[in-house]
Amino acid sequence: MSDAPIVFEQVEKGFSGRAVLDKVSFSVARGEALCILGRSGTGKSVTLKLMIGLLQADNGKVLVCNEDMAALDEDGLMKVRRKMGYLFQSAALFDSFTVAENLALPLHRLDRNKSPDEIKRKVDEGLREVGLEKDGQKLPSALSGGMQKRAGLARALVLQPEILLVDEPASGLDRITASEIDDLLIKVKKERQTTMVIVTHDIHGARKIADKFAVLDQGRLLAFGTPEELDSRNDQWLQQFIAER
Amino acid sequence: MLKSAFDSIGRVTLFGAQALRDACVPPFEGEYLLKQFYEIGVGSFLLIVASGFALGVVMTLHTRSTLVQFGAEAEIPVFQSLAFFNELGPLVAALLMAGRVGAGIGAQLANMRATEQIDAIETLSVDSFKLLVVTRVIACTVMLPLLTIFMDAAGILGGFVSENVASHLGWTLYMQRAFDGVALADFIPPTLKTAVFGYLIATISCFYGYTTNEGSDGVRKAATNSVVISSLVVILADVILVKCIFFLFPDQAI
Numbered sequence: 001m002s003d004a005p006i007v008f009e010q011v012e013k014g015f016s017g018r019a020v021l022d023k024v025s026f027s028v029a030r031g032e033a034l035c036i037l038g039r040s041g042t043g044k045s046v047t048l049k050l051m052i053g054l055l056q057a058d059n060g061k062v063l064v065c066n067e068d069m070a071a072l073d074e075d076g077l078m079k080v081r082r083k084m085g086y087l088f089q090s091a092a093l094f095d096s097f098t099v100a101e102n103l104a105l106p107l108h109r110l111d112r113n114k115s116p117d118e119i120k121r122k123v124d125e126g127l128r129e130v131g132l133e134k135d136g137q138k139l140p141s142a143l144s145g146g147m148q149k150r151a152g153l154a155r156a157l158v159l160q161p162e163i164l165l166v167d168e169p170a171s172g173l174d175r176i177t178a179s180e181i182d183d184l185l186i187k188v189k190k191e192r193q194t195t196m197v198i199v200t201h202d203i204h205g206a207r208k209i210a211d212k213f214a215v216l217d218q219g220r221l222l223a224f225g226t227p228e229e230l231d232s233r234n235d236q237w238l239q240q241f242i243a244e245r
Numbered sequence: 246m247l248k249s250a251f252d253s254i255g256r257v258t259l260f261g262a263q264a265l266r267d268a269c270v271p272p273f274e275g276e277y278l279l280k281q282f283y284e285i286g287v288g289s290f291l292l293i294v295a296s297g298f299a300l301g302v303v304m305t306l307h308t309r310s311t312l313v314q315f316g317a318e319a320e321i322p323v324f325q326s327l328a329f330f331n332e333l334g335p336l337v338a339a340l341l342m343a344g345r346v347g348a349g350i351g352a353q354l355a356n357m358r359a360t361e362q363i364d365a366i367e368t369l370s371v372d373s374f375k376l377l378v379v380t381r382v383i384a385c386t387v388m389l390p391l392l393t394i395f396m397d398a399a400g401i402l403g404g405f406v407s408e409n410v411a412s413h414l415g416w417t418l419y420m421q422r423a424f425d426g427v428a429l430a431d432f433i434p435p436t437l438k439t440a441v442f443g444y445l446i447a448t449i450s451c452f453y454g455y456t457t458n459e460g461s462d463g464v465r466k467a468a469t470n471s472v473v474i475s476s477l478v479v480i481l482a483d484v485i486l487v488k489c490i491f492f493l494f495p496d497q498a499i
Contacts, residue, residue, distance in 0.1 A: 054364050078370040085368075092365035094357075106369040112272065155369070 004029050005083075005163055005195050006051060011060035013046055020046050022219040023060065028212075033189055033196040035206040037241045038216035044199040045089070047216070048165045051197065052086055053077045064163070082110065085156030089168040091148040093140035099151045100136035103127065103158045110159065126154040130184060146177035153184060163195045164188065170202035182208050203242060215241050260456075261448035264382040267375050274380050281384035285346050289392055292345060293338055297329075297396035300337060301403020304328060309411060318412065322423035325404035326397075330432045334397040336483055339442035342389055343475040347450040350381055351471030354454025355464040363455070378455055382447040389443030390436050397436075430494045438486040442479045449475040 004027040013021040020043040028034045036044045049055040050062050053069045062069045067080050093102050103123045107114060114122075127133045130150040140148055149169065156164060169185065170178035182205040188194050189209065200206050206213065213230055215223040215238060223230055223238050230242050305325060312318050354377060357363050366373040401423055408414045450471035457463035 049364075052368050054367060074372075078372075081368060081370040086365070088361050088365055090360060092361040094362055094365070095360075096353075105366075106371060108276070109272070109369075109371045155365075159369070 005065050006197065007061070007063040008047075008050075009061040009063070011050065011057045011062055013043065013050060013055065013058050019219050021050075021057075021216075024216070024219070024221045025060075026214055026221060026224050028195055028197060030195055031189075031193040032211045033185075033198065033209050034212045034214055035210035036197065036199045036214045036216060037201070037203070037206060038222075040201075042216040043219050044216055045167055048086070048167055048197060048199055051163075051165055052081060052084055082159060083161055084163045084165060085159065085161035087149070087152050087156045087164070087166045087169065089171055091140070091152030093148060093151055093155070095140050098137050098139055099132060099143070099154075100127065102140070102151065103136075103155050106155075106159055122158065126158045127151075129157070130154040145172050146174075146180065149173065149177075149181055150184065153181070157188060160192070161194065163197070166196065166198040166200075168199055168201065170200060170205050178202060178205060181205075185209050213242060256456075257449060257452045260378075260452045261382075261444070263374070264379050264448060264451070267372075267379045268383055272375075274376050277376055278380045278383060281380045282388060285342075285381070285384045286388035286391065289342060289345055289388070290395065292341055293392045293396045294399045296337065296341055297334065297399030298403040298406075300333060301325065301329070301400035301405075302407045303403075304333070304400070305404040305407035305411075309408075319422060321408060322401075322404065322414075322419050323425055323427065326401055326423040326427055327431060329397045329400040330427065331435050332483075332487075334393050334400060335435050335439045335442070336479070338393040338396040339389060339439055339446065339479045339483075340476055342385070342392065342443065343446045343450075343479060344472055346385060347446050347471040347475045348468045350447065350450035351454040351467035351469075352464055354378075354451060355457045355467035358455065358457055359460045359463060374455070378451040381451055382444060385443035385447035386440050387443070389439040389446075393436050393439045397432075428496070430496065434490045434494060438483075438490065441482060441486060445478050445482055446475040449478060 006028040008024050008026050011021055011024045012019065024043075024047070026034075036047060038044055046055060050057055050069070051064060053072070056070050064080050065083055067076065069077070069080070072080065093099070094105070097105065100123050103126050104119050107119045107122055123136065124133065127136050130153055132147060132150055132154065135143065135147065135151075140151065143151060164185075166185065169181045173181065185196065185198070186209055189196055196209070198206070198209060207227060210227060212224065212226055214221060215230070223233070223235075227242065230238060305321060308321055308324050309318060312321055312324070354363070357377070363373045363377070366376060404423075405414075405416065405419045408419060409416075453467040453470040453474070457467050459466065
């Protein structure tokens with residue numbers, strides 16, 4: 001039994017005959033933040049979707065909290081997912097629900113004994129944490145891109161997950177708003193010791209948050225280690241991904 | 246082509262069977278189901294009533310010109326009620342629902358798939374199939390018979406207005422003639438068959454919306470397929486169900 005909440009063992013995944021991940025192995029220790037870097041289409045988002053069981057590996061093992069994701073049935077998958085939060089690139093808020101209803105949905109479903117007052121208190125707490133306490137009754141379409149990301153983050157955190165998966169937190173946001181999202185992620189990591197896996201192109205943000213970097217290229221894990229370890233490598237190709245511009 | 250058609254039929258059938266099975270297994274999404282009842286039922290009410298009324302007026306105008314030639318205009322109310330109870334009400338209500346609700350369901354679910362909202366539901370440990378599909382299937386199955394009753398009523402009312410303008414026939418006499426010789430078997434089985442139509446419309450529309458993975462083009466295809474296929478299936482199912490009703494209630498076939 002490994003203590004690492006996320007373990008990839010020789011994972012392979014392809015679509016329509018094209019290999020997207022090719023024998024990728026790594027692990028993420030408890031409370032650690034891993035940033036996955038790489039060019040577009042190198043399998044970064046696929047890696048996150050394998051972790052949460054939205055996709056299944058063709059070969060190899062994806063272990064989350066010591067559970068083999070491929071071996072789990074629907075109920076087992078749901079139990080593991082309760083320990084995880086996922087912030088989508090587009091935030092993926094339910095557009096027919098208000099922001100508060102977006103947060104309340106998992107609370108209602110996962111504990112049907114919770115009173116409406118208790119759920120409201122949790123929702124308010126979650127919205128306050130991301131600075132959206134006045135926007136709970138708005139529909140997602142009435143929010144800016146940055147506010148949608150924050151609402152998505154609040155929804156991902158509302159069940160107090162042990163593991164947070166974040167897909168491109170800075171995409172489509174200006175530098176200042178992206179920095180605000182990074183600060184929120186750092187706060188969550190510090191206060192809750194949440195294990196994080198973040199897919200990003202934003203090396204500035206990645207350097208603020210990450211304990212480790214994983215660099216993917218053409219489906220292969222090209223480099224894995226702390227920022228300092230990777231900085232010390234004399235590899236020009238690697239440096240274009242991890243050097244701050 | 247033929248293989249693909251059979252493949253689609255098989256997949257829709259399994260999808261519909263899963264919806265039926267999951268509808269019987271807790272947890273039940275009561276709050277979301279009520280929302281669907283409202284959106285599907287209340288949202289379609291005006292369309293159904295207005296269409297039924299207009300159809301009732303037009304039907305009477307047509308039958309009047311024919312029946313007058315045989316001196317049988319007194320039969321207009323009962324023609325009207327039998328036509329609406331047996332076929333017009335159920336079929337037109339179902340086709341209207343396929344157009345309004347089917348397209349809406351197909352487009353909405355396909356958009357949710359394209360924008361990763363369905364994936365987001367799954368990541369929150371919520372069963373997206375139960376939340377999105379089962380609730381819509383139940384809502385359509387329950388609401389269509391109720392809407393059909395309103396369509397029948399609006400059609401008969403439209404017929405009365407048309408008759409009243411043409412011959413000054415009074416309300417009481419019109420209603421007496423409309424229900425003279427109409428048995429419960431003329432009303433209940435055809436109304437109940439719309440529950441099957443509602444189930445088919447919702448299942449087909451949900452299938453095309455929920456299973457698409459082609460982005461915005463998938464939304465277009467899902468909306469189109471939902472309307473076209475569910476309308477066609479409703480008409481084909483009507484043939485079978487009418488035969489079943491005639492078999493179970495032989496008096497209806499005479």
